Structure formats: structure tokens, C-alpha cells
Amino acid sequence: MRYIDEFCDPGLAKRLVESINRLSDKEIVLMEVCGTHTMAIFKHGIKKLLAPSIRLVSGPGCPVCVTAAQDIDVARWISRQKDVIFTTFGDMIRVPGGASSLERQKGQEGADIRVVYSILDALDIARNNPTKRVVFFGIGFETTAPSIASGIQLASKQGLDNFFVYSCHKLIPPAMKALLESGEVKIDGFICPGHVSTIIGAKPYEFIAEQYHIPCVITGFEPLDILQAILMLVKARESGQVGVEIQYTRAVKHEGNVVAQRILAEVFEPIDAVWRGIGVIPDSGLKIRQEYSRFDALLQFEMPEMSDKSDLSNLSDCICGLILRGIAIPTDCPLFKTVCNTENPVGACMVSLEGTCAAYYKYSP
Amino acid sequence: MCLGIPVKIMKISDSLAVVEIGGVKRQASLALVEDVRVGDYVILHAGFAIQKVDEDDARESLRLLEEIGICDI
Amino acid sequence: MQFDRILLSHGSGGRLSQQLIHDVFLKELGNEILDELNDSAVFNVAEGKLAYTTDAYVVSPIFFPGGDIGRLSACGTVNDLSMSGAKPFYLSASFIIEEGLSINDLKTILMSMKQAADEAGVKIVCGDTKVVGRGMADKVFITTSGIGLIPDGIDISPRRIRPGDSVILSGTIGDHGIAILSQREGLGxxxxxISDVAPLNHLVASMLDEVGNDIHAMRDPTRGGLATTLNEFAQVANLGMRIYEDKIPVQDNIRGACELLGFDPLYIANEGKLVTIVENVAGDRVLACMKRHPLGINAEIIGEVVEKPEGMVSLVTRIGGTRVIDMMVGDQLPRIC
Structure with missing residues (x-):
């Protein structure tokens, strides 16, 4: 078993689609919280297989998209400082800040910005360049943050004194709560993120079922996973049974990954964070704890006051915020395909490959 | 939001492993998982194994999927 | 005096330049026309339509599994000529060399250039060398141009694409791009x-012998990959392309690397593959002919030309869904999302 091809079986997919469509006589709105689900749904052409009564809307689940413009401006500022090697996941390199992106910074001002696959690669760079200050751009949700925490612990153990993390991590359950509190979206079911849940387990979603009476299914990323989750949500509505179910059982335990949770909690503590297009969400970010503060890039560099604090202030027509909240779809935006495209993205939803706008732009006519 | 792929553990030394997918090998950290052995599959994300893939659960899922199709038709 | 590295003086036009040309370039690439060292190569041509093309090659690293910049620069131009149906015969080659390049490396590059030219049955008949200071170039840049003769009656152009035509791919995709990436630092x-870099002219010649003008369009999906080439066809022809995910050959390890990095093999560069659009009734014959050639063993009919949507490429996924395949935007980067 390779755990990929088995979950792409066309025969099973066809039967699942038929089962779903048979049960879909009235409209149902399902939100995939996770951008990787958005991508997978487009990549496998799932929307076009389903009855039109099944509406899939995308939520705020792309850590790249929701990184605030001002945080990218801070990252750009750090990358310009003397003797700095700025390391980042490839995802962040083209995301526009208030004025520019890391990619342009690199091209136009010659900043030393390197794409890495893992924080471990950034640690190697720090070891190999003892006279430089190596800064890692910490982005990602609960899936990624434990690896960053582990990297920081490793740096601490090895006594690396030229390695720093600029933490812009975000947490998913607080964002889902904020979304529901806003009361703006009508959602009949959540397709919950598989790999975030690998870490946090099922418990953090229980409030959604209990307080908001919306069923949740923690879902994997292959086509059969997604189709099965949709069927489970459609059936949950039929039966009126509301709870948190795990479809992605092969990788998600009810309690999550407790080792990863422990390491995460040792290094980080929750903090209020600004989400692009949404605003401040309480306790939705991660700050490096006092004990590891010598690795905190924010304390290492004397940051000037960033002039542009207002999120998306210069992108007045961009409706990324509404899209990230699931209220609008990309084609509602006046900039979509006219000014804003994957080569010249205005808002963040167009930048990340898994951003809703990029997915619409790339995969639908 | 998070790409994670199932990879097979080929070799373990301390908290580092060599993992494989489709004949491609890469180093991965095992710092976030416990009780994994050579031959196990893990979900790999950003260079870290974040969970062991449960073969029994995977087989059970596939069995259920087979049933969905058959019972409903 | 012998040197083991390229110096700025090797590009000065003086004695060292001459030494480099005689002892290195002519030794490796020499033939009766190049050996003349005239300001221009002079030769006879047959009556008919000529094809003429040029391309610059920069690649890092310059040596990679399955080839090097020398082989790449010869094959690339041979292939560009072949894609218009031309039988290539002469190439030119210009080198911009960074001061400090090892002369042994240069010799290796020239030898593989010669070998690729021999495989293709073409000659390198003129060239030029310049040396620039350290940091002004990345080891070596090569520009090759080439000319070839288009057989009578052959007209290969995306404008000839018609609805119903078959789309045929000559083999697995992504091999070159991933071979290069695997050599770069940091990905680990x-x-x-192994890069697929190879001259395609003999494969093309046998296809033309088999069905001649039933081949409507042909292109090698290099930078931007298969997705970009098909989009170019669709736009020029103002027709749609429908391709099938499960028909597109991808090697296991390329698929694995793509999963690891979050890449899509449809956008990865190839240097020894071609995609051709042929008259529907000739599809099976072309395919059989390609499969008989070592560079076309894994050829597949991957889809067909459709009327709508115009200018777009759609992919039927393994589970029967459809999605639009866009042109590539920027390089693919390893990602976590």
C-alpha cells in the first residue's frame, strides 16, 4: 500500500459521486477550511462532478494568504539588514506585502533570500555561515509550527547563536470561531483540515458541533477522501446528527499527535494575531516563549515603526477579506483577471498556489 | 494549507530517518513522532514526520468505501 | 605553457586565444569546415526551404545526471530545427566563459557537444569564444544556432491543427527538470x-517518413513543460485541447519528487521529448512508428483537439473530473502548502 493511488480509484470515485448526488436534492453549503483541500478539489475536478446543489466554499485556510501585509513588510525589512540570510518556504516568496514582495526584494536590492524545504535546511545554513545572522520566516498552521518549535529546540541544544525565527504562525480553531462569530456565512458543514488535525486531533472542533450545531468531518487530501467526507456531511444533514467525525483515520487520531503538541507548547505561546483580510483574531497566533526568546527575530532586530499598519489599505478594491471569510467568490471581485492575476497578484488569495483566487484562475475557465 | 505525503521509513539513526517515495529518498526528522520503525509509513511535512500512517485504518477506510458504493446502488 | 583554468587572456584574441582554439575547441569539435577558421563557414545548400534557429543555454549546474551544458546546447538547437520538420545539418556555437573555468571541464563539455552532434548527424561549423571576469557569468554560457532543410511538401505549423486531431507525447515528462533540481543545493x-536530453531529429525523420504531412504541429516541451506547450498550440490554433491525466507517462521517481516538493510534472522541463498534433486517422500509425524508436518507446496518445473552449487546455482527471491547465507562471518553488 502506498496510501496515494488507492485513494484515487476511479471506480470507487464514480460510485461515491453517484451516492452524493442522489442525496442532494436541496442546497448544502460546505466549507473546506484548508487551502490544500481547495487545491485538491480543483486539481481533481471534483466540483464539476457534483450536483449543483452542493456548494463548496473556501475558508481562511491558507497560511500564506492570511499572513498580514505588514508581516511581509517586516520580513522584507529584516532581509535587508546587514549580514542577514533570510530563509523561507517557497510559498512566501511572491506574496505581496504593503509595497513589495521578497522576490522583488531579492531581485532589485540583492537581499540574500533563500528558499528552503524545511527549517532543518535553515539550521544547516546557519551552521555553515557563522558570521551571518540567519533568519527563518515561520509561517504555517499547527501542522508546521511543531517542526519550527523542534528546530528552535535543536538550535538551542546545539548552541547556535546566529539563528532566529520570525514567527507569523497562525492557529486554525480560533479562526473558525471568529468566522462563526461574525455570523456572516451560512455553512451546513465543515470539511476540516487533515494535517492540522493530525497534530491537534478532533477535540478542538467540538465547540463547532456543540455551540453552532454544524457537523465537522476531518478529511484527507486524495479524491476519495474528499468525496467520502462530502458524503458524510450530506448524510449528517439528512440524519440530523451533528458531531466531529474523522474521515482521515489513517493519519488522524482523536487525541492528535501529543508529542508534537507538547513540543509546540514548550516553545510557543498563543498571542493575538492579524489575519490578512480579516483583522485581529484573539489568541490565533504563536509567539516564541521567554525561555527561547533569544531565537526571536523580533527581539534581535530593532524594528522601526512600520508605516503601513492598515491591512490592504492600498488595495481598496481587493475583496480578499470577503473571500477568505467565504462570503464572496473570486469572480465577484472587480480586480479578478482584469488587474489581478497570478503573474501580478494584488491580494494574497492570488499569490499562493492554493489561494482561492489562484485556484479559480488556474483551474476554471 | 499543508502538504503532507505518505513516505516509507528506510533507515533510522537517532531522530533522523531516511524516507522514500517513488524511489526518491530524503532525510526527515522523527522528532515529532514516537514508536516508528523501519518499514513504517509516516506523513511527511516540511521535512518532519508528523504522524505514523495506520495501515489497518487505511484498509478499513478502503473497505468502507467499497461498501458505500455497493450498498447504495 | 599549459594552463588548467581559463584566464581573461584566453579571450583577448592573442596567442592564448589561438592556443585555446587550436588545442581545445578544434581538437574536440573539429571538422573540415570548422578547421578552416574562416570568418564565416562556407558551404553549399540544396534547393528548398531552410529552417534557421538560435537558442542560448544557461544551466546550473553545468554538469547534471544524463548530460551537461554541451550536450544540452547541441540537442536543444537540433530539436528546435526538427520541430519544424527540418533535417538539421549545421550548427554554430558561441561560448561566454567565466574566468577560472577549468579547461578539463571545458573539454568535457565540448566532447559531449561533439557526441550529441554526431548522434544527430550534424556538424558544428563556426563559433566564437569570449571570456568574462569572475562573477560576470556562471561558468559557461553557450549559444547555438542551426540550419536545416525542410523536405518538400512538409508544412508543420500550429495553424494546421484541426478539431479531432490526436495529441501524441513521445515519452515520460519531467525527467530533465527534476534531474537538474536534484543537483541543486538545499533540496536534499x-x-x-537522469535528464532525458537527446537529439530528436531521427525520431522526427521516421515520423515524417511514415505519415508526412499528416503531422500538423510539433514542439518540444522544454521550459514551462507540457502544459505550456499545449497552451501555445491551443492559443495559436484558437481551439481547445483535451488531455487525459491517466495517459500521461510520468516515471515513479519523478512523481515522488513532485509529491515531495509540491510540483506539478505538467510544468517541468523536458529536453528529449516532443508533443505532436496529428491527423486523427494517422494517430495510431504515428504512435506505432514512434514506439519503434528508442526515444519514443513510451509514446502515448494523450488526448485530442476539440473545438471548445477555444484557446484552452483541459485535463480529464483520473477520477473523471475536468480542470483547466493554465500556462506556467514563474518557476515552481518547493512549498509546504
Whole structure:
């Protein structure tokens, strides 16, 4: 078993689609919280297989998209400082800040910005360049943050004194709560993120079922996973049974990954964070704890006051915020395909490959 | 939001492993998982194994999927 | 005096330049026309339509599994000529060399250039060398141009694409791009990746012999990959392309590398593959003919030309869904999302 091809079986997919469509006589709105689900749904052409009564809307689940413009401006500022090697996941390199992106910074001002696959690669760079200050751009949700925490612990153990993390991590359950509190979206079911849940387990979603009476299914990323989750949500509505179910059982335990949770909690503590297009969400970010503060890039560099604090202030027509909240779809935006495209993205939803706008732009006519 | 792929553990030394997918090998950290052995599959994300893939659960899922199709038709 | 590295003086036009040309370039690439060292290569041509093309090659690293910049620069131009149906015969080659390049490396590059030219049956008949200071170039840049003769009656152009035509791909995709990437620092993954860089002119010649003008369009999906080439066809022809995910050959290790990095093989560069659009009734014959050639063993009919949507490429996924395949935007980067 390779755990990929088995979950792409066309025969099973066809039967699942038929089962779903048979049960879909009235409209149902399902939100995939996770951008990787958005991508997978487009990549496998799932929307076009389903009855039109099944509406899939995308939520705020792309850590790249929701990184605030001002945080990218801070990252750009750090990358310009003397003797700095700025390391980042490839995802962040083209995301526009208030004025520019890391990619342009690199091209136009010659900043030393390197794409890495893992924080471990950034640690190697720090070891190999003892006279430089190596800064890692910490982005990602609960899936990624434990690896960053582990990297920081490793740096601490090895006594690396030229390695720093600029933490812009975000947490998913607080964002889902904020979304529901806003009361703006009508959602009949959540397709919950598989790999975030690998870490946090099922418990953090229980409030959604209990307080908001919306069923949740923690879902994997292959086509059969997604189709099965949709069927489970459609059936949950039929039966009126509301709870948190795990479809992605092969990788998600009810309690999550407790080792990863422990390491995460040792290094980080929750903090209020600004989400692009949404605003401040309480306790939705991660700050490096006092004990590891010598690795905190924010304390290492004397940051000037960033002039542009207002999120998306210069992108007045961009409706990324509404899209990230699931209220609008990309084609509602006046900039979509006219000014804003994957080569010249205005808002963040167009930048990340898994951003809703990029997915619409790339995969639908 | 998070790409994670199932990879097979080929070799373990301390908290580092060599993992494989489709004949491609890469180093991965095992710092976030416990009780994994050579031959196990893990979900790999950003260079870290974040969970062991449960073969029994995977087989059970596939069995259920087979049933969905058959019972409903 | 012998040197083991290229110096700025090797590009000065003086004695060292001459030495470099005689002892290195002519030794490796020499033939009766190049050996003349005239300001221009002079030769006779047959009556008919000529094809003429040029391309610059920069690649890092310059040596990679399955080839090097020398082989790449010869094959690339041979292939560009072949894609218009031309039988290539002469190439030119210009070198911009960074001061400090090892002369042994240069010799290796020239030898593989010669070998690729021999495989293709073409000659390198003129060239030029310049040396620039350290940091002004990345080891070596090569520009090759080439000319070839288009056989009578052959007209290969995307404008001839018609609805119903078959789309045929000559083999697995992604091999070159991933072989290059695997050599770059920082990604840290390994497998026995081998670039597919190869001259395609003999494969093309046998296809033309088989069905002649039933081949409507042909292109080698290099930078931007298969997705970009098909989009170019669709736009020029103002027709749609429908291709099938399960028909597109991808080697296991390329698929694995793509999963690891979050890449889509449809956008990865190839240097020894072609995609051709042929008259529907000739599809099976072309395919059989390609499969008889070593560079076309894994050829597949991957889809067909459709009327709508115009200018777009759609992919029927393994589970029967459809999605639009866009042109590539920027390089693919390893990602976590």
C-alpha cells in the first residue's frame, strides 16, 4: 500500500459521486477550511462532478494568504539588514506585502533570500555561515509550527547563536470561531483540515458541533477522501446528527499527535494575531516563549515603526477579506483577471498556489 | 494549507530517518513522532514526520468505501 | 605553457586565444569546415526551404545526471530545427566563459557537444569564444544556432491543427527538470534521476517518413513543460485541447519528487521529448512508428483537439473530473502548502 493511488480509484470515485448526488436534492453549503483541500478539489475536478446543489466554499485556510501585509513588510525589512540570510518556504516568496514582495526584494536590492524545504535546511545554513545572522520566516498552521518549535529546540541544544525565527504562525480553531462569530456565512458543514488535525486531533472542533450545531468531518487530501467526507456531511444533514467525525483515520487520531503538541507548547505561546483580510483574531497566533526568546527575530532586530499598519489599505478594491471569510467568490471581485492575476497578484488569495483566487484562475475557465 | 505525503521509513539513526517515495529518498526528522520503525509509513511535512500512517485504518477506510458504493446502488 | 583554468587572456584574441582554439575547441569539435577558421563557414545548400534557429543555454549546474551544458546546447538547437520538420545539418556555437573555468571541464563539455552532434548527424561549423571576469557569468554560457532543410511538401505549423486531431507525447515528462533540481543545493533529495536530453531529429525523420504531412504541429516541451506547450498550440490554433491525466507517462521517481516538493510534472522541463498534433486517422500509425524508436518507446496518445473552449487546455482527471491547465507562471518553488 502506498496510501496515494488507492485513494484515487476511479471506480470507487464514480460510485461515491453517484451516492452524493442522489442525496442532494436541496442546497448544502460546505466549507473546506484548508487551502490544500481547495487545491485538491480543483486539481481533481471534483466540483464539476457534483450536483449543483452542493456548494463548496473556501475558508481562511491558507497560511500564506492570511499572513498580514505588514508581516511581509517586516520580513522584507529584516532581509535587508546587514549580514542577514533570510530563509523561507517557497510559498512566501511572491506574496505581496504593503509595497513589495521578497522576490522583488531579492531581485532589485540583492537581499540574500533563500528558499528552503524545511527549517532543518535553515539550521544547516546557519551552521555553515557563522558570521551571518540567519533568519527563518515561520509561517504555517499547527501542522508546521511543531517542526519550527523542534528546530528552535535543536538550535538551542546545539548552541547556535546566529539563528532566529520570525514567527507569523497562525492557529486554525480560533479562526473558525471568529468566522462563526461574525455570523456572516451560512455553512451546513465543515470539511476540516487533515494535517492540522493530525497534530491537534478532533477535540478542538467540538465547540463547532456543540455551540453552532454544524457537523465537522476531518478529511484527507486524495479524491476519495474528499468525496467520502462530502458524503458524510450530506448524510449528517439528512440524519440530523451533528458531531466531529474523522474521515482521515489513517493519519488522524482523536487525541492528535501529543508529542508534537507538547513540543509546540514548550516553545510557543498563543498571542493575538492579524489575519490578512480579516483583522485581529484573539489568541490565533504563536509567539516564541521567554525561555527561547533569544531565537526571536523580533527581539534581535530593532524594528522601526512600520508605516503601513492598515491591512490592504492600498488595495481598496481587493475583496480578499470577503473571500477568505467565504462570503464572496473570486469572480465577484472587480480586480479578478482584469488587474489581478497570478503573474501580478494584488491580494494574497492570488499569490499562493492554493489561494482561492489562484485556484479559480488556474483551474476554471 | 499543508502538504503532507505518505513516505516509507528506510533507515533510522537517532531522530533522523531516511524516507522514500517513488524511489526518491530524503532525510526527515522523527522528532515529532514516537514508536516508528523501519518499514513504517509516516506523513511527511516540511521535512518532519508528523504522524505514523495506520495501515489497518487505511484498509478499513478502503473497505468502507467499497461498501458505500455497493450498498447504495 | 599549459594552463588548467581559463584566464581573461584566453579571450583577448592573442596567442592564448589561438592556443585555446587550436588545442581545445578544434581538437574536440573539429571538422573540415570548422578547421578552416574562416570568418564565416562556407558551404553549399540544396534547393528548398531552410529552417534557421538560435537558442542560448544557461544551466546550473553545468554538469547534471544524463548530460551537461554541451550536450544540452547541441540537442536543444537540433530539436528546435526538427520541430519544424527540418533535417538539421549545421550548427554554430558561441561560448561566454567565466574566468577560472577549468579547461578539463571545458573539454568535457565540448566532447559531449561533439557526441550529441554526431548522434544527430550534424556538424558544428563556426563559433566564437569570449571570456568574462569572475562573477560576470556562471561558468559557461553557450549559444547555438542551426540550419536545416525542410523536405518538400512538409508544412508543420500550429495553424494546421484541426478539431479531432490526436495529441501524441513521445515519452515520460519531467525527467530533465527534476534531474537538474536534484543537483541543486538545499533540496536534499536523491534518486537515480537522469535528464532525458537527446537529439530528436531521427525520431522526427521516421515520423515524417511514415505519415508526412499528416503531422500538423510539433514542439518540444522544454521550459514551462507540457502544459505550456499545449497552451501555445491551443492559443495559436484558437481551439481547445483535451488531455487525459491517466495517459500521461510520468516515471515513479519523478512523481515522488513532485509529491515531495509540491510540483506539478505538467510544468517541468523536458529536453528529449516532443508533443505532436496529428491527423486523427494517422494517430495510431504515428504512435506505432514512434514506439519503434528508442526515444519514443513510451509514446502515448494523450488526448485530442476539440473545438471548445477555444484557446484552452483541459485535463480529464483520473477520477473523471475536468480542470483547466493554465500556462506556467514563474518557476515552481518547493512549498509546504
Amino acid at each position: 533529495f536523491s534518486s537515480d534521476f
